[in-house]
Amino acid sequence: MSIIKIREQAVKKLMVPIVGVLLVAFLVSVFVGFGSSRMHEREQAEKQPELYVAFKLDGKPVSTEEYFRQLEQTRERLREQRQPYGATQMAELKAQLIPSLVMRELVLREAERSDIKVSRRELNEEFEKLVNAQLDQYRELFFGKDAAKKTDRDLDRELKQRVQKSLRDVRREIESGIDRDALRAELMVRKFQQSVQSKVQLSDSALRDLYRTVTVRHILISSSKRPEASARKRAEEVLAKAKAGEDFAKLAREFSDDPATAAAGGLLPPIQGSQTPAGGFGAPSKEVREAALRLKKPGDISEVIQTPQGFEILKMESSKLDLPPDFDKKKEDYRKEQQKRLADETWGQVLERLRKDAKIEFVNPEFEAYWWLAQSYNPEMDARKALEKAAAAFDRHIKANPDSSVADTSYVQLARILHMQGKTKEAAALLEKGLERFEDGYVRLDLARMYDSLGQKQKALEHYRMASEVTADWMVHMQLQQVFESRFPDKALAEKSKQIVQREMERQRAMQPAPAAEEKQGGGEAPGGKKGGR
Structure with a gap:
């Protein structure tokens, strides 16, 4: 049983506001996974590169397993929270996840080349911190503001009562779900970053020069x-x-x-x-x-x-x-502040150097597409050329997966790029093709706006109406409400969207914790703990 499901059971029994579960769910560690080792990943990648290899660094394959693991984790969180996870949400998630995984691998390889080591003791200590952090989430869920005062015995009793599991059972489940190899890799990256940043030191003269x-x-x-x-x-x-x-x-x-x-x-x-x-x-x-x-x-x-x-x-x-007036008095504070800024800047320069020097051979066109999409936002890169490369890779990914849902997000991203390039007709045609394969309210909105910009008002209205019909996503309806109130007036559809948005606002207000009782000015509280007055 996952920690999220256990929390869900506890919430049902305790009637705890859902917002608490949502916040805690996002804290689930990225190290909870399949427990497979990097060696196993590389062996699989070498056997079936077309299935397992995302890209190669210096000729060595990098598996897609970590990517799919994190992608599925996020889907699971969204499902548990009853949040939408259609093509648009997944496209935005991949746009963050894939470049970060590529950079993580680049940094990890550099850490290995720099002979960064993680001892067994360091790994065990971090492992325990991770386990205890997740157990603390249970404490906060069950005991709220009194969590810090509660002992393991208290937590064990609550777990047995509310989810029919002992503290030992839950601890074992958490431990079995933590990937030690992923944790070791994270520690290596962290130690490498610390080794880079710790070299930044400022003498008195260098500190003065900064002003x-x-x-x-x-x-x-x-x-x-x-x-x-x-x-x-x-x-x-x-x-x-x-x-x-x-x-x-x-x-x-x-x-x-x-x-x-x-x-x-x-x-x-x-x-x-x-x-x-x-x-x-x-x-x-x-x-x-x-x-x-x-x-x-x-x-x-x-x-x-x-x-x-x-x-x-x-x-x-x-x-x-131009020194600050209190420079001599607070020199060490200024030194600390500037060293942190320079350390962050130095780390950013290391990341940029790794990106520039990387010999990346993409095997999976989706990884290539999202990598170049991310590079289009890099001020050091030619955005136009980066977008062209991203578009070509998204197109290859779509063509390589004609009957698979894995390419749904590529339709979304390629259409956005085409629209940015002034190819709105091609973008609209691509989204029409994509919507034959999947349904997504945000995509309907994008398509409607494209047709509106092309002067095809009837088609735009058709897709606005379809978006209203196919989705219950309140954020889509917030935009549709404005459309049906002004651009394409329709009282019934505007009211429908308004009601959906209002229900969501009420739900969010209901999930907020009740404000603490405030002391009445000059007179304390009325009997029963309530403030006086009406």
Whole structure:
């Protein structure tokens, strides 16, 4: 019996508000699974790659088993909570799950290469923490705010009374459901992250520099306009002129390939030492930012810097130190704050390096599609090209699974990409085809909006009405209520959607815990523990 089902039985007997179960259910550990080892996964992957392999890293297969395990876990949670889990919900889940699993594997491989070890003692300690954390969930469910005061004997008695199981039985069930191999992998990743972040230390001078703001001019010699060797040579020649004393602003106007700054003599916006680079259009690259902050005084000129755009040269115009008023008094607090920020930034850079350097060979087109979909949101990537790759992979996944429901989410995602690319007719046709295979209220909404944007009002109305008929999802009906009140007025359908939304709001209010009794100002409570008044 799963922990969720045991909770469900307890709730039925105790009439505990459902919200408590929903919150606790989301805390079920990701380590509860089939207990299969990574070695077993790789053996299966090698035997039947078309069924078991998601992708290969450096030629070594990575199994789909962890993916399917987590996917089924989530479906089970949604079923237990009576939440919708159609094609749209699964598409959004996969969009988060698949890239995270790929990155997890990349980090795990790097941890192994870095000789990160997890001792038996560490594994056992974490195992016990995990078991006790799940037992604590029972305590909170049964005893509420008094949970911390209750002993194992109290919990054993309640379990026997409410779910007819002893504490020992429940503990064994929890222990048997925890995958030690997955737990070991998680600990390796955690230790590797800690080893990376612990190396970030700030001296007093480095800490002060973080509160420095510098203004620099730059000259960009683009490597997209000429061969890289020619670009580097040209940059070295311009650097020699700058170091010989020629006017830097004039050199920028004459030689810089940056149209946004050349006319202004290469002047860049101020760069702050404590500001994490956000990237994006117009922002200085990480390389430029770091080189600018290495310059110490006005007039200093950098060496040639290689950046994603080509080769750049910097000259400092000004430097301003702006320390907080209480810096000396709270220096250690500021150091701790900045070290954490830099440690997080350093870890992010490690992840980005692993992503860039990864030699991933996708075997499963669905994994490839969701990986490239995630990369389209990465500011370091060309979003258009990433979406094109994602679309091609989603299309292959659909064609490879013509009679299987596993491709339902690919219809949803591919249609969204086509719509973003301005191919709304193709997107609508694809969703029509998908809806021959599955039903989904959100997809009906998307299709209706597409037809509306194409000027096909009758088809749009048809799918809005169909969405109202096929789904009880209150979030869909919240949107339908607006549609039937304004865009396509229909009092009956608007009222239907309104009633569904209102029932859900009432249900959610009923699940909220009752507010604690407040003391009456100046007079305490009325007899019976209730406040005075009407």
